Amino acid sequence: MVREAIAVLLDNKTLVQDNFPAGSEVADQVIPANITPGHSKRLDWYEVRPKDAIDALGDINFDYSQKITLAYERGPKEGLTSYQSLASQIQQTLISYGFNVQLKPLYSGDYKKAMAEGTEMMFIGMLQPQYLDGAAFYELAFEREAQMFGNTYPEIVSLLQQTQAESSDRLRQDAFDKLNQKFKDLVPFVPIGHFSESSYVRSGNANALANAYYENYEDISNLAHTIQILDMDRPLSLWPADETDWNTFRVTRLLYDNLVETSFGSNEIKPALADSWSSNSNATEWTFMLRYNIQFSNGAALDSNDVVASFVALWDASSPNHTGRTGEFKFFRQLFGGFINEK
Missing domain, CATH: 3.10.105.10 (Dipeptide-binding Protein; Domain 3)
Structure with missing residues (x-):
């Protein structure tokens, strides 16, 4: 009352x-x-x-x-x-x-x-x-x-x-x-x-867009072929799995790719590493179809084993890759409830 x-x-x-x-x-x-x-x-x-x-x-x-x-x-x-x-x-x-x-x-x-x-x-x-x-x-x-x-x-x-x-x-x-x-x-x-966060871009930079979280740095272009970014803080690390800081994510999203991502200029989910996906009737099981011929920066081909390995690094507490700056993996724990093989 x-x-x-x-x-x-x-x-x-x-x-x-x-x-x-x-x-x-x-x-x-x-x-x-x-x-x-x-x-x-x-x-x-x-x-x-x-x-x-x-x-x-x-x-x-x-x-x-x-x-x-x-x-x-x-x-x-x-x-x-x-x-x-x-x-x-x-x-x-x-x-x-x-x-x-x-x-x-x-x-x-x-x-x-x-x-x-x-x-x-x-x-x-x-x-x-x-x-x-x-x-x-x-x-x-x-x-x-x-x-x-x-x-x-x-x-x-x-x-x-x-x-x-x-x-x-x-x-x-x-x-x-x-x-x-x-x-x-x-x-x-x-x-x-x-309210939404605001992003400011000099008039000489073309193709700039933003969504609810990030700017499309990878698509911005200018005559100098160089983009200078002023942010509130420097990245806390370059491994986003164990971070909660959006300024860190602004940089790490340029180093890692997701299966899907949020569009710029709208709230739509669009393909990234996966070009299509589907779920069962109660949305507890999802299938992602990977794009053809995706390669890492060293030329190695990406396949489903790499996607599984990435999830293992996050989800399996016994994995040698389950390490991070804080060890909390706070966002993952909040979204999925916890880890497997957690002591």
């Missing part, structure tokens, strides 16, 4: 307009409008209705004197100038309705620790999907890092698993519609806005 009341009091349109980069989308659901299956066309977020919210809080004898802390991570963040301005605006809005809200800025290490332990009363955070699918917008918050919200939401997890189990777009959208409605009913958190 309290979270729903706060959702009704906050004007997301103003918050996005004042704090998000140009072109951002006001969130009416967890999933952005351009992700299908996923976003529900006939479901809107709560309207701003202060009187209804105050009346509802009065019905449950809400204690306005209790201190509510609003935590956020200090410093500039990708997409937003800072969380501080957004937090201050939310604080002032709630104070104007009688709430006792105090800001709690945390340094990065303390913020991450608090999120891991689920100790914060209220907090501002950013969820970045790890792949372009509606389920990815829920997985991080309710499966992989659910502890940040303290309590679990079994109804949401159950509906999320239904979206993951279906291969039909129509049936998946039906499941997403139920999931999005359940999220609105329970209000585990208040979605404010969606």
Whole structure:
């Protein structure tokens, strides 16, 4: 009830307009409008209705004197100038309705620790999907890092698993519609806005495109035949399997190829090493057909054994190639649950 009341009091349109980069989308659901299956066309977020919210809080004898802390991570963040301005605006809005809200800025290490332990009363955070699918917008918050919200939401997890189990777009959208409605009913958190990272390219560079994660460096051309890239950080390593840093991936994706990849300029999945693929009826078994005559940089031919060896290096903890910078293989563990032959 309290979270729903706060959702009704906050004007997301103003918050996005004042704090998000140009072109951002006001969130009416967890999933952005351009992700299908996923976003529900006939479901809107709560309207701003202060009187209804105050009346509802009065019905449950809400204690306005209790201190509510609003935590956020200090410093500039990708997409937003800072969380501080957004937090201050939310604080002032709630104070104007009688709430006792105090800001709690945390340094990065303390913020991450608090999120891991689920100790914060209220907090501002950013969820970045790890792949372009509606389920990815829920997985991080309710499966992989659910502890940040303290309590679990079994109804949401159950509906999320239904979206993951279906291969039909129509049936998946039906499941997403139920999931999005359940999220609105329970209000585990208040979605404010969606934004995409921006890439800037000098006018002398041709053919530049970007998707949700990367730029197409390999296709960019100019008269100098040289591309200079300014990124936030240098790569942490050149072996992407045990990394979670997108700046690292921007470089390593030029060194390694995938079976499939995300298109530039759209959300479509397109062929890479595989030119076609198919699954069984419940999407638990997939078959990829490799392109003909693919060669490594040393001239050796690629075949299915090389693909298997690559997966073994990731999946089999007993493999001598199962090594990395941290040894955690965090993304793989989150996506697939764990490893085989793990001690």
